[in-house]
Amino acid sequence: MRTTLVIGAGLSGLMGALALAEAGLQPLVLAKGQGATHWTAGTIDVWGADERTPRQAIHEIGATHPQHPYALIGAHAVEEAIARFRALTEAARYPYVGGLERNVLLPTAAGALRPVALMPVTMAAGDVRLGGEMLIAGFRELRDFYPPFIAANLAAQGVAARGVYLTIPAAFRRREYTTVILARMFDDPAFRAEIGRQLHTQRGSATRIGLPAILGLRDPLSVVADLQRASGAQVFEIPTLPPSVPGIRLFTILRDAIERSGGRFQIGSEVLRGHGEECRLTAVWSEAAARQQEHRVERLLLATGGIAGGGIRTDHMGIIRETALDLPVRAPANRADWFSPRFLDPAGHAIYTAGVPVDPCLRPIDMHGEPVYTNVAVAGATLGGTDTVRERSRSGVSIATGWAAGRILAGNAS
Numbered sequence: 001m002r003t004t005l006v007i008g009a010g011l012s013g014l015m016g017a018l019a020l021a022e023a024g025l026q027p028l029v030l031a032k033g034q035g036a037t038h039w040t041a042g043t044i045d046v047w048g049a050d051e052r053t054p055r056q057a058i059h060e061i062g063a064t065h066p067q068h069p070y071a072l073i074g075a076h077a078v079e080e081a082i083a084r085f086r087a088l089t090e091a092a093r094y095p096y097v098g099g100l101e102r103n104v105l106l107p108t109a110a111g112a113l114r115p116v117a118l119m120p121v122t123m124a125a126g127d128v129r130l131g132g133e134m135l136i137a138g139f140r141e142l143r144d145f146y147p148p149f150i151a152a153n154l155a156a157q158g159v160a161a162r163g164v165y166l167t168i169p170a171a172f173r174r175r176e177y178t179t180v181i182l183a184r185m186f187d188d189p190a191f192r193a194e195i196g197r198q199l200h201t202q203r204g205s206a207t208r209i210g211l212p213a214i215l216g217l218r219d220p221l222s223v224v225a226d227l228q229r230a231s232g233a234q235v236f237e238i239p240t241l242p243p244s245v246p247g248i249r250l251f252t253i254l255r256d257a258i259e260r261s262g263g264r265f266q267i268g269s270e271v272l273r274g275h276g277e278e279c280r281l282t283a284v285w286s287e288a289a290a291r292q293q294e295h296r297v298e299r300l301l302l303a304t305g306g307i308a309g310g311g312i313r314t315d316h317m318g319i320i321r322e323t324a325l326d327l328p329v330r331a332p333a334n335r336a337d338w339f340s341p342r343f344l345d346p347a348g349h350a351i352y353t354a355g356v357p358v359d360p361c362l363r364p365i366d367m368h369g370e371p372v373y374t375n376v377a378v379a380g381a382t383l384g385g386t387d388t389v390r391e392r393s394r395s396g397v398s399i400a401t402g403w404a405a406g407r408i409l410a411g412n413a414s
Contacts, residue, residue, distance in 0.1 A: 002296040003028055004409070005284065007271050007324050008303035008311070010035030011395055012380025012402030014254040015081065016301040018088070019406025021261035028295070029263065030286050032270035034251070036305065036398075041108075041239035042213065042246025044096065044118035044399065046082070048103055048392025054117045055079075055100035057393075067385045069397045072360055073404040078396070081403035086118070092253040093221060095121050105129060107136075107210060109145050109240055111153025115392060120246055122220050125208050125236035128154075134161040135206035135233070137199060139168060141177040144241045145212045164202045169194045182214040183245045186223050192216075196230025203233050213237035213246050220249065269293070271304075274325040281325065281373040299375045299409045302327075302364075303402060306355055306381030308389075314338075314351070322356055322382070327364045327372055330357045330384060348390040355384010362405045375412070377405035 006017040009031035020027040046054035058078045062071035070078055082100065089096045096118045098104055103115035104127045113128060134154065136147040147163030154161040168177075172185050185191045199209055209227075215237055216223035227235045239246065255265065269286040274297075276282055281300055285292040304311025304324055314320050318335035322328075331354035332338055338351035356364050362377040379401040381388060388394035 002298035004298055005030060005295060005300045006303065007031070007284075007300065008035060008305060008309070008380070008382075009033075009251075009265070009267060010303060010305055010309065010380060011037060011398035012382075012405075013301065013303035014251070014258065015085070015399050015402030016303060016377075016379055016406035016409075017258050017263050018084075018254060018261070019403050020301070020410055021258045021263035023406075023410035024262070025299075025410060026262040026264070027258070027301075029258070029265045030269045030271055030295070031265075031267050032287075032310075033267065036309065037247040037251040038244055039242040040244055040247055040395065041114075042120060042244055042250055043106070043116040043123065043239070044082075044085075044098075044395045045115070045392040046078075046100060046117040046396035048115040049390065053100065053102050054396070058100070065386065069383050069385065069401050070393075072358065072362065072383075073401060077404045078400040081400040082118070082396075084403060085399050088257055089120075089250075089253060092257075093219070094249055094253060097121050097124050107134075107150065107154055107159075107238055109150065109212070109238055111150040113157060117396065120220075120237070120249075122215060122224050122237045122246070123213070123239075125234040126210055126238060128159050130208070132160070132207035133205055134159060134208050134210055135199075135203055136161055136163040136210045136238070137166050137202065138163075138212050139177070139182070140165050141168060142179070142182060142212055142214070142240070145238075150210075150238070162206075166195060166198050166202075179212070179214050179240050179243055179245050180217070180248070182212075183217045186214060186216040187218050189226070192223055192226050193230065196227050199227060199231035199233070199235075203231055206233055208234045208236060210236050210238045212240045213244070214240065215245075217245065217249065271324040276373050279371060279373060280375050284325070297375070299412065300373075301377050301379060301402075301405050301409060302356070302382055303379045303398075303405075304382050306384060307352055309381060311382045312354055312384075320354060325364075325373075325376070327356045327378075328366055329354055331355075348387040352387045352389065353384055356382055357385075358383060361408055362401065375409075377409050379405040
């Protein structure tokens with residue numbers, strides 16, 4: 001029996017799987033592990049490379065960069081994907097706020113300021129443009145989140161801020177503390193009541209309190225509301241190093257929506273190779289216990305994450321390959337051109353633009369511009385053609401092209 005497959009469980013794969021599931025195609029999501037949701041901030045960057053608003057950028061980019069993923073699918077498709085994403089999170093009681101009209105500046109765990117278009121409502125009060133004094137609070141037991149350091153860096157940028165450490169109540173002491181363990185503690189009303197009392201004592205003249213993004217896994221809106229009532233100030237989350245609690249929340253929302261619509265997941269199954277006949281992919285094989293599992297393919301969405309996600313790999317000989325289906329990859333031909341001489345070159349490094357070339361229907365194409373497989377669509381960072389990290393567009397491109405690819409494949413099935 002042939003089936004609809006999605007390779008990859010990052011944002012692009014999940015949005016594509018959602019589109020396919022809602023079209024009644026019951027996709028199977030295959031992934032070698034958790035996607036980028038678990039490692040990134042949980043915010044959505046649509047465009048931050050220059051002073052243009054995200055909406056301006058997605059409408060204008062085709063004139064200067066016709067092979068950019070936004071240009072390939074068109075501004076209307078980008079806006080449609082963002083609207084569907086926002087509706088999904090709203091329905092799940094974890095709404096994303098912001099929009100395409102402007103970026104919001106949020107503090108990071110290093111005290112830098114990062115522009116984002118959309119963010120969970122639990123982070124919204126962190127917008128530095130709102131003014132007022134910030135209190136940055138955390139726990140000594142949580143590695144790589146240092147409130148005095150964050151506050152000092154914010155103060156150096158003109159943001160009134162100070163940092164304090166909170167004490168974990170004795171009844172909740174553990175031998176090990178991670179973001180997920182602490183998030184589960186905040187799910188306990190007794191724990192957050194004690195933390196709320198400490199925040200009230202430490203608040204002083206601060207009107208906003210920033211905490212690490214660990215304010216519950218099950219119902220973060222209730223956690224934030226309780227802490228705000230207890231402290232007397234607005235409370236917001238600051239993204240931490242992985243594992244990302246906001247990312248885990250987002251993955252859970254998308255996974256649950258896909259499964260409710262008939263989709264399935266098989267995590268821990270790396271796709272190793274594929275086989276096609278007459279421009280159609282017919283089968284792929286994934287890694288299984290002591291053997292390879294065959295999957296007969298009706299249609300497939302490839303969203304393996306490109307260079308950063310391991311979907312495209314390079315070696316010391318200068319060979320670049322797409323790892324799942326061995327599709328053509330567009331990249332600098334000479335290995336010497338992969339990297340700029342300066343590590344932090346503002347122009348970035350050419351190798352990070354490597355990706356699978358596609359036609360306007362997101363089908364992979366060969367060097368002559370002909371589709372390799374007519375029943376395959378490519379999405380997310382696997383597309384290449386631009387450095388989405390440097391542009392601050394990575395999650396926006398993932399959401400937009402994932403949704404568009406799923407819709408295209410679903411339309412071809414009708």
